[in-house]
Amino acid sequence: MISLLLVLGAPLLQAPLPDSLRLPEALTFARTHRGAVLGARASVAEARAVARQLHALPNPTGGYTWNQSPPTHTAVLQQPFDWLLRRPAEAALGQAGISRARADSARSLLDLEMEVRQAWYAALAVSRGRAVAEAQLGTADSIVRVAARRFEAGDIARAELERLRLEQALALQAASRARAAEGTARAALRRVLGWPDSLAWPALSGSLLDGLEAAPGMPMRAEALPEVESALADSAAGTAALRAARAARVPLPSLEVGRQWGDPAATGGLWLVGVSLPLPLFDRGGSARDAAAARAAGASAALHEARLEADRRLATAGIELTEAATRARVARDSLLPGAALLRTRAARAWELGETGLLPLLDALRAEREIVAGALQDLLAFQEARAAWMALGGVTE
Numbered sequence: 233m234i235s236l237l238l239v240l241g242a243p244l245l246q247a248p249l250p251d252s253l254r255l256p257e258a259l260t261f262a263r264t265h266r267g268a269v270l271g272a273r274a275s276v277a278e279a280r281a282v283a284r285q286l287h288a289l290p291n292p293t294g295g296y297t298w299n300q301s302p303p304t305h306t307a308v309l310q311q312p313f314d315w316l317l318r319r320p321a322e323a324a325l326g327q328a329g330i331s332r333a334r335a336d337s338a339r340s341l342l343d344l345e346m347e348v349r350q351a352w353y354a355a356l357a358v359s360r361g362r363a364v365a366e367a368q369l370g371t372a373d374s375i376v377r378v379a380a381r382r383f384e385a386g387d388i389a390r391a392e393l394e395r396l397r398l399e400q401a402l403a404l405q406a407a408s409r410a411r412a413a414e415g416t417a418r419a420a421l422r423r424v425l426g427w428p429d430s431l432a433w434p435a436l437s438g439s440l441l442d443g444l445e446a447a448p449g450m451p452m453r454a455e456a457l458p459e460v461e462s463a464l465a466d467s468a469a470g471t472a473a474l475r476a477a478r479a480a481r482v483p484l485p486s487l488e489v490g491r492q493w494g495d496p497a498a499t500g501g502l503w504l505v506g507v508s509l510p511l512p513l514f515d516r517g518g519s520a521r522d523a524a525a526a527r528a529a530g531a532s533a534a535l536h537e538a539r540l541e542a543d544r545r546l547a548t549a550g551i552e553l554t555e556a557a558t559r560a561r562v563a564r565d566s567l568l569p570g571a572a573l574l575r576t577r578a579a580r581a582w583e584l585g586e587t588g589l590l591p592l593l594d595a596l597r598a599e600r601e602i603v604a605g606a607l608q609d610l611l612a613f614q615e616a617r618a619a620w621m622a623l624g625g626v627t628e
Contacts, residue, residue, distance in 0.1 A: 252437035255352050258425055262348045265426035269344065272337035279333035283326025290315050303502065304494030310508070312486040317479035324472035332465035338625065339458035346622035351424040353614035355417040356438050357607050362410035364603050365403070368596070371579060372396075372403040375592070378583050392589050399596060406600060440610040443617050444560055454542035456625060463531070463538035470528035477524035481517040485509045549623050553616040560613035563606035571602040 263269050290312055297306040315322075376396050383393045418433065427433070454460055485507040493501035578595030581587040 251434045253434040254437050255349065255442075258352055258421075259345055259348055261427070262344060262425045263341070265428075266344060267426075268340050272340040276330070276333045276337050279326075279329045283323075283330055286322040286326040287319075302495035302497065303492040306490060306492045306504075308488055308490035308504065310486050310488045312484075314480070314484045314486070314510075316484060317482055318476045321472045321475035321479060325469055325476065328465045328469035328472055332462050332469065335458045335461035335465060339462070342458065342622040342625060346618045347424050349618035349621070350615050351417075351421045352436070352438070353440060353611055353618070355414070355421045356436055356440060357611040357614075358410065358413045358417045359436060360440065361604070361607050362407070362414045364607075365407040365410035368575075368600065369400075369403040369407045371575065372400040372596070375579055375582070376400045382585075387585065388589075395589060395593070399593060403596075440607070440614060441560075441564060442614070444557060444564070444613065454539050454546065457542045457545075457623065458625070460535075460538050460542050463535040467528075467531040467535045470524070470531035474521070474524040474528045477517065477521040481512075481521060483510045483512060545623060549616070549620050553613075553620045556609070556613040556616040559609040563609040567602050567606040567609075571599040571606075575599040 292309050292311040295308045295310070297308075298304060299306070376393075379388060379393045379396045382388045383390065421427075422433065455464075486509075488504070488506045488508060490504035491501050492504060495502070575595045575598075578587065578592045582589070582592040
């Protein structure tokens with residue numbers, strides 16, 4: 233088997249340079265500098281604060297009254313107790329909010345890492361494509377120089393020389409497009425990483441063959457997906473809100489404690505103790521309960537749909553990864569080395585006068601097409617692998 237090194241050159245599998253940037257380092261940089269991670273942490277902190285607020289005891293209400301007639305002063309402190317029945321449900325509601333925020337935070341981090349991986353390998357692919365295009369340009373330049381000498385010696389016609397010069401121009405155009413694509417992909421990767429302009433951009437150190445022979449050993453269950461966890465949290469929150477709405481329909485009294493003073497006929501002050509009870513004459517909370525029941529039913533239905541969608545995404549991602557890996561192996565083992573070998577042999581045979589111009593042109597054209605497709609297959613595998621890792625919650 234001819235190694236891919238013969239086609240893409242040493243940069244594909246070279247050891248990291250001191251000033252190079254590897255994928256794990258890029259992921260760490262993105263986690264530190266991208267606002268998506270900070271925003272996800274803020275959402276979790278907000279959910280925890282809301283949970284503490286739902287679990288906190290309600291403050292008492294104080295009142296003061298002054299009258300012209302004695303007793304002139306009245307101070308009352310009122311403490312409601314309607315929260316006692318709602319407290320367990322509201323505590324569960326707060327925990328469900330925290331679970332939802334954590335699931336959303338995990339989803340944000342996984343999406344960010346998938347975005348970094350895909351942008352990373354896209355930049356790596358166009359960099360390898362640019363190296364191949366420059367190698368093809370070097371081959372075209374060499375062939376034109378040989379053709380010029382053979383034309384001067386009378387071995388070939390002018391038309392053949394002009395056709396090879398046209399092939400040289402096409403290779404020059406291809407190299408220019410490859411350099412432009414590399415710059416565009418690098419700019420996209422810088423944005424994904426949050427790379428500031430003040431930092432010098434290092435060389436990328438990696439391989440398009442990463443993970444090609446490793447089986448994706450990760451638990452692939454629908455319940456493990458962050459989006460399903462979010463739907464589970466929403467369903468739990470809907471159930472807790474329904475319980476709280478039902479508990480709110482039960483009237484519980486509020487305790488009142490007060491003191492009166494300022495009456496010359498009374499010795500000292502007078503203590504007041506009483507209760508107040510809400511009277512559900514006009515609204516018994518049925519509408520709020522029905523609305524909460526409808527939201528809970530909607531959240532349960534959304535959970536069912538989330539599980540179905542998760543199963544579909546798992547199946548689709550598995551198929552795409554398997555087939556992309558198959559194409560990538562063919563590109564690595566057959567297409568890339570075969571195209572390079574075909575071009576080398578055709579160029580050598582033409583230089584020795586063993587073949588005509590058409591086989592050489594066909595070899596050059598075939599290599600351009602094959603290399604472009606093969607690099608796209610390798611990139612498609614890395615994109616499918618990044619999507620699979622993000623789906624399964626795998627981080628680096």
